[in-house]
Amino acid sequence: MSVPTHLHYSSEHEWVDGLSGVAKVGITDFAAEALGDIVFVQLPEEGTTLAAGDTCGEVESTKSVSELYAPAAGTVVAVNEAVVADPGLLNSDPFGAGWLYAVRIAQPPALMTAAAYEGYIGGAPVSEYAL
Template sequence: MSKVQTGLRYSEEHEWLDTDAAPAKIGVSAVAADALGDVVYLDLPEVGSELTAGTTCGEIESTKSVSDLYSPVSGTVVEINQEAIDNPALVNEDPYGAGWLFTVEVTSEGPLLSPEEYASKNGGEL
C-alpha cells in the first residue's frame, strides 16, 4: 500500500499541498507515483505563471503513461524544483521530500482532502 503523508492536504487528482511551507509546496502523492510507474519527464509551470485551482498546469510522464498535473490552488508560481526536472525519478523515490514539484504564493485553495479522506478514497495508508 502507498504511503499517505500526514500534515498535508490532497486534491482529488493526487497532488499534495503543504501550506506550512511559505510559499506553499506542491507535489504528487506516493499513490500517484506508484500508479504511474517510473517517472521519466516533468513539464512544470513556469516561474511567475498564474495558476487556477483545479486546472491543468503541467504534465508528468512515466514509462506507462502521460498524465496532467492539476493545481490544487490558485496563485503565482514562485519556484520549480530543478532537481526533479533533471532527475524525475525523485518523484518515485521521495514524493513528499526531494520529489516536490513547485511552490506557489497562494491566493485561494481548491477543494482539498485530509490525509485520512485521501487514504480512504485511494487505498493508501497513513
C-alpha cells in the same frame, strides 16, 4: 504507501504542504506508484498564475503521460529544477526531494485531509471524510 498527515490532498493525487502563504506542491506516493518509472516532468514557469484545477504541466512515465492539475489558486514562485533534471525523484521521494513547484496561495483551497485521502484511494466516498 505513505500518506503524510501534515499534507492536504487533491482528488487528482497532488499534495500541498499548506493552505495559505507559500506552499509546495507535489504528487502523491499513490500517483507515483500508479505511473511507474517516471522519465519526464514538465512544470509551470515561475510567475505563472494558476486557478485551482488548471492544467499546469505533465508527468511522463514508461506507462503513460499524465497531466498535472493545480490543487490551489495562486502564483508559481519556485520550480524544483532537481526533479526536472532527475524525474525519478518522484518515485524515490515524492514527499521530499520530489516536490514540483511552490505557489503563493491566493485563496485557501478545498482539499482533503490525509484521512479523507486515504479513504478516497481506498474506494470510500469522499463525502464520508472531512475536507
